[in-house]
Every structure is written in structure tokens, then in C-alpha cells.
Amino acid sequence: QLVQSGGGSVQAGGSLRLSCAVSGNSINQYCMGWFRQAIGKEREGVATIGPDGVTRYADSVKGRFTISEDNAKNTLYLDMNSLKPEDTDMYYCASAHFLYDCYLSRLSDLARSWGQGTQVTVSS
Numbered sequence: 001q002l003v004q005s006g007g008g009s010v011q012a013g014g015s016l017r018l019s020c021a022v023s024g025n026s027i028n029q030y031c032m033g034w035f036r037q038a039i040g041k042e043r044e045g046v047a048t049i050g051p052d053g054v055t056r057y058a059d060s061v062k063g064r065f066t067i068s069e070d071n072a073k074n075t076l077y078l079d080m081n082s083l084k085p086e087d088t089d090m091y092y093c094a095s096a097h098f099l100y101d102c103y104l105s106r107l108s109d110l111a112r113s114w115g116q117g118t119q120v121t122v123s124s
Contacts, residue, residue, distance in 0.1 A: 020093030031102035045104025
């Protein structure tokens with residue numbers, strides 16, 4: 001089970017942090033990731049972190065967003081800096097157990113668990 005927290009509203013250029021608490025197995029057994037989707041739009045992969053610790057990012061967020069894990073808290077994070085209005089979306093965390101090819105497209109197709117979603121709104 002994945003339970004999200006964080007998000008909210010911020011002005012352009014600001015920062016937010018999203019959290020995703022994992023219950024059950026240790027987080028480092030999973031391919032974990034963040035996705036975003038607005039109503040009527042396709043889901044977009046944002047970032048993933050694999051069981052091997054390798055991180056991958058969408059080009060649109062490289063250099064601005066950072067995905068990380070806290071193994072002691074079994075929690076996934078997404079630190080979002082230099083936010084833009086086009087980052088406004090509903091954000092979801094997702095997981096797939098022991099998926100080492102932890103690419104955005106693979107996790108999108110194979111995720112077995114999804115968080116409940118959290119809204120991020122960036123105003124200009």
C-alpha cells in the first residue's frame with residue numbers, strides 16, 4: 001500500500017516535496033516512481049528509482065526534481081524545485097516489486113500499487 005502526502009500550491013520558482021509511505025516489504029525491493037496526470041490528459045512519467053538505486057528522470061524535470069528514498073522510514077520522496085506552471089498536475093507514486101529495468105515506461109505498465117494522488121498547483 002502506498003500513502004501519499006505533501007503537495008499543495010506554490011508560485012512559479014518555488015519548491016514542494018511529495019512523500020509516499022510504503023507499507024509491507026522494504027522499499028529497496030521495489031522499482032518506485034512518480035507520475036503525473038491531469039483529467040483528460042495522458043499519464044506522464046516523472047522519475048523512477050530502482051532496487052539498485054539508479055534514478056531516471058523525464059527530460060522535462062531533469063535538474064529541477066530529485067527522487068530519493070529513506071530506507072529507515074520506508075518512504076519515497078520527490079523534491080521539486082524551480083517549479084513552473086506547466087508542472088501543475090495530480091501526482092501519483094507507484095511501485096513494482098523487484099523490477100530492475102526501472103524505466104518510466106516499464107513502471108507505468110507494470111506497477112502493481114499506486115498512491116491515492118496529490119495535487120500540485122503552480123501559479124505564475
